[in-house]
Amino acid sequence: MSRQTDASSPAPASGAATGAVSAASRDRRNWIFWTVVALFAVLYAQDLFQAVTDAFGVPADLEALNALRAEAELPPIAVPWVPIIVNLALPPLVFGAALVISWRRSALVTALVFATGLGLVAVLTLDMYMVAGLLVT
Amino acid sequence: MSDEHEEALSWGDERDPTFVSSKVAKPAKPSAATDPVARTAMSSALLIFYGALAGVYVLYTVGWVLAALGDTTPSVSVFAQLMHEFGLFCAIAAPALWAIAVFVLARRPATRAAGLAIGALVLVPWPFVLGGLT
Numbered sequence: 370m371s372r373q374t375d376a377s378s379p380a381p382a383s384g385a386a387t388g389a390v391s392a393a394s395r396d397r398r399n400w401i402f403w404t405v406v407a408l409f410a411v412l413y414a415q416d417l418f419q420a421v422t423d424a425f426g427v428p429a430d431l432e433a434l435n436a437l438r439a440e441a442e443l444p445p446i447a448v449p450w451v452p453i454i455v456n457l458a459l460p461p462l463v464f465g466a467a468l469v470i471s472w473r474r475s476a477l478v479t480a481l482v483f484a485t486g487l488g489l490v491a492v493l494t495l496d497m498y499m500v501a502g503l504l505v506t
Numbered sequence: 507m508s509d510e511h512e513e514a515l516s517w518g519d520e521r522d523p524t525f526v527s528s529k530v531a532k533p534a535k536p537s538a539a540t541d542p543v544a545r546t547a548m549s550s551a552l553l554i555f556y557g558a559l560a561g562v563y564v565l566y567t568v569g570w571v572l573a574a575l576g577d578t579t580p581s582v583s584v585f586a587q588l589m590h591e592f593g594l595f596c597a598i599a600a601p602a603l604w605a606i607a608v609f610v611l612a613r614r615p616a617t618r619a620a621g622l623a624i625g626a627l628v629l630v631p632w633p634f635v636l637g638g639l640t
């Protein structure tokens with residue numbers, strides 16, 4: 370979209386008017402772009418919130434479980450830190466990558482890139498849940 | 507016969523185009539981009555590659571659907587349950603979104619093929635593939 374407005378060569382007489390129009394359309398485009406980014410930022414933040422909850426909840430749950438296992442003279446279960454840390458790192462990393470890829474692109478392409486990133490985060494998070502399950506059992 | 511033998515034994519001169527340091531311009535070799543036969547063969551191979559990967563992506567989608575149906579992750583609240591199910595929905599949609607994004611963002615066939623191959627590696631539905639282990 371930006372290429373169309375930038376490529377148009379205005380006639381000298383109407384140069385100022387066209388410049389004002391292109392600046393206005395650029396502002397509008399920026400506004401739409403950042404709105405799309407903000408909407409997806411909420412969803413990525415939710416993924417990060419879930420990962421933070423797991424980072425505190427899983428060690429606490431395992432600690433309680435290990436106390437019971439100690440009473441039964443069973444060996445303690447180690448906290449699966451690798452999948453927990455990967456899950457913490459995924460949302461900000463993928464969000465940053467999506468922002469770089471969709472920079473100066475149309476709102477539709479931006480939404481597509483961020484939605485694909487959200488799908489990637491979901492896939493890898495579920496993979497990490499499975500890895501954590503394998504490590505704990 | 508004798509001419510052929512003589513030709514085979516002669517080294518030619520500097521005007522011979524097959525001579526490495528010949529000053530005569532060599533005829534341009536047809537490249538893959540300009541040769542229509544090579545281009546057709548390349549696009550056929552690319553179509554077969556796209557078709558194979560489309561099948562893989564459909565299988566991944568089915569794998570994620572089955573993994574989501576068999577998911578028994580407990581949640582502490584309704585909100586957590588809702589967001590977990592939204593994550594499962596995103597995982598089901600991921601292969602299709604990845605394929606569309608690759609075709610929208612990449613223009614060169616090699617880049618598209620690489621993007622689709624990376625997706626085929628990253629989006630494997632491991633919870634379904636190794637479902638029996640957990």
